[in-house]
Structures are given as structure tokens and as C-alpha cells.
Amino acid sequence: MTKQQLHIIKIGGNVIDNSENLHHFLKDFTGLDGYKILVHGGGKVATQLQEELGIETKMVDGRRITDIETLRVVTMVYGGLINKNIVAQLQHYGSNAIGLTGADGNFIRTKKRPVKTIDYGFVGDIDDKSIDPESIGKLLDAGFTPVFCAITHNGEGQLLNTNADTIASALAVALSKLYETTLIYCFEKKGVLHDINDEESVIREIDPAKYEELKQKQIIHSGMLPKLDNAFTAINCGVKAVVIGKSDDLGQLKSKQPFGTTLSGKLKAES
């Protein structure tokens, strides 16, 4: 029996912070066939609210330190303001969206990051036991479209801030046991570019051999390496393909036109 198709799409600040981009994206998202899950980060709204409340935003190596006040803010902004407005818009466009944290339905249970040199505060790390695909499958099979924000819980009553990219990837890996899963990261470029200065130079397909070649030729920009490494890790764990593209272009998926860069194929060590 062929597995049901599932698209998991992650959007970040460049979509959320721009109302026009967001509405355009949500319409295209609604138009996609098959099962769908949306994962969203927080964008600048949490930082803005922290400023309004006089709470200092502490970042270490680009990561937000989540003290108890910051956790309160992200719970309000990610779990309330952004998530519920996205859900209301999706309902308007015709998606039967249901807005979630990882605490809801016990869908994503994480462990508070241990304090080593840096105390990240109330940050939750995902492991391979964090997600029970069957429980999320119940929602999908009942016709709902889950919309996850970047908050999880530890199962002992504590909410935890968790990276949205990681949530999207972990959901894709877990759900690929039940569905033929494609993971889509929307970012600011049209895809992985041959020439960083030419937005039209999108590399349409990358398999492990091509990836090696692009790395050797130093065509892939250093900041892209961890993204692509993580993508191939997800593919090695069962995800059918990972697509990296621009949210504006998502509608092209529906019309079978090329969209972004598609990564697929297991690494050699696995084959």
C-alpha cells in the first residue's frame, strides 16, 4: 500500500514578520494537496514585546537565552499571538488548522538543555523519543492540519523553548514512519544558489554525489553547510526529500513547476 503524502513546511521571520508575505504563503499552503503540517518560528515579535516590557533580550552565539520572563513572552507570542492568528487565517482560506505547542497532545516532549558552560535556561532539546508519530497521525487522519509553534514541554508541567527548524526536522523523521514525508524549509532565497549574487541560479536537485561536488568546488556557502547536513541526516532517517525555497514560490509546487532546491538520496555510507 502506498503511503499517504505529507508535507511539513517551516516558516521563519522573513514570512511571519511581513503580513503580505504571510498571507500569500498561507493561501498557497492551503492549496497544497495531501496531509500538511506547518511549523513556525517567532520572528521579531517576541523581541519587540520584550522591549515593550523592558525585558532584556540575551543572545549567545545567535541563540536566545530563555529565562523565566523570556519563556513567559515566547509562550504568549509563539503559542498565542502568532499561532492563533495563523490558525484563524488558515481557517479563512479553507485549511482545517489546529494550533499546537509540543505540550498539546504530548506531541513533542523534550529535555531541558543541561547547563555546561552556558545556561540557555528553559530550552528543550529533542531526542529520538520526543515524538510519537501515531498520536499526531490521529489528528492528520481526522482531517486536521497541525500548526506547531516553537514551544515544547518536558512532560512534568514545564514548557520549553525549542528551535523551530529542529522541530520541523524531528516531526519529518518521526512521521516518515507513517507517511511519505517531504520537509520544506522556507527561507529568504529561492533555493541553494550556484552564484550567491544571482537569485535565478537555483540548483534544482542535489543528491549526495552532487553535494560532495558542490562542497569540493566551494560553491555552497559556509552558512548553508549545517542546513544541508541536517537535511541529508533527515533523509537518511527516512524523510523522502528536503526542499529549500522561498515562501513566495510555494504555489509552484501545486502547479508542478520547479520550486527551490530539492535534496534527496541517502548518503553513500547508508546505501
Place this chain on the structure above:
Amino acid sequence: MTKQQLHIIKIGGNVIDNSENLHHFLKDFTGLDGYKILVHGGGKVATQLQEELGIETKMVDGRRITDIETLRVVTMVYGGLINKNIVAQLQHYGSNAIGLTGADGNFIRTKKRPVKTIDYGFVGDIDDKSIDPESIGKLLDAGFTPVFCAITHNGEGQLLNTNADTIASALAVALSKLYETTLIYCFEKKGVLHDINDEESVIREIDPAKYEELKQKQIIHSGMLPKLDNAFTAINCGVKAVVIGKSDDLGQLKSKQPFGTTLSGKLKAES
């Protein structure tokens, strides 16, 4: 075939604003058998956040005027902070809770209140088409415990602030088509009291005849009249019973001890 039992329980500020009361209640809620739905208001937290943000709280006749800034605050506080912390605690105690607004799953669709003499702003009114019991039934049948906050939507992308008592009552009426539904309002007293100064003088059972008698003898306090009228209206629309009691005592339901005041029986005009 006998219908599955469903308890719908509404809590307000006197439970939410006191962490000890809240945890005690959530433990007892988890202990109740059968299908369950929790509905919560917002307590003082929204007003506190408005003060922190320098937003004026406007009340008319005890009702909050919901301008766009206030809607932003209640979406964060009701839909995010309070709802998701309750969900995380319920998961900890063992309820498979899932936190919702009326926008999620299109569960509660309302109409923005028309402006007559007063503009209440982004406030949604429930009517008899607001709730599709089958869609909520899918969640209940899949083993989830819905936790609703006091926010709904109009189906056109707009979130709306909606009275939590009214949500609880409308859910009870709609779901009584599918389940044998008991609606429980937790408030600050142990029930409807014979003597307002004696907390132990709880009237255990009130049917329509008894209600008439209590009204004639002026035993029922004027503030209780709209609550009880609404309760009997819900019963006339199919709800099995409405119970009014103190959240601390909810555990007595489980142990089959008397809890609060139970209203049941249809009004004479209906029989």
C-alpha cells in the same frame, strides 16, 4: 445505546489566579472519568499585562471593551500563557490535553457583536450555528481532552474575545446531541446557598419547581438569577444537568460524594 458521558467544566479567575487552587483543581479534573472538556477565562493576568504595556483597560457594565490592542493582549494571555501552561500541567497529571481557541478546528465560529449604543470592539457572540459537535467529537473520540480559552473567530480570519461562561454553555448544548453532558461551573462558593453567610448551607438539588419556590422566598441572591436562568436554558436545550460548585471540591464528584448544587429537570413549559 447509551451515550458516552461528558463533563464540561468552566473555571474562572478564582481558580486561575491562585496557583495552588489551579494545581489542586487540575489534579482533580484529571481524576474524573469519561470524556472531559475544560473551559477557562482569563483572570487578572490580561489586566496585569495591559498595565505593564500601558494599555488602558476599558470596562462597561463589567464587560471588557476589546479594542485591537486588547485583543492582542487576550490572544497572548488566554490563548498562549494561561492555556498552554494549563495544558502542560494536565499532561503532567495524565490528561491528554490539547489547548484550543474557537479558531482551531473551526470549533467555535462567532459573529462580531454589532455596535448599538456601545462598541464592544472585537467581541464575538455565539449563536446556535457556532459549534459543530461532530468536529469536537473527533477530538474526544481520538482520546484528547480539549481545553478551550475565551477566544473564538469569525471564519474570516478575525479572532474575537468571547465570554467563557457562554462558551461552556454553548459547548454543553451542542455536545449534548452526541454525549450525556454535564456542565459544571466552578465559582467561589460551595454551591447555591440557603444562607449566603453560611458556606455549609448548600442546596444540593434544584429542579424547576424548587427554583420557583426559592425565587418566591427570595432565598436566591439576585446575582445568582441570571446564572440559574442560563443553566435551566441549557438543560431545556438537552444538557443533562448543570452543577455549580467550588473547584476545591471537584474531587468529591469522583468519590460520589455531594458536590455543589445540581440543577436538573426541564422547565414546565417544555414538558
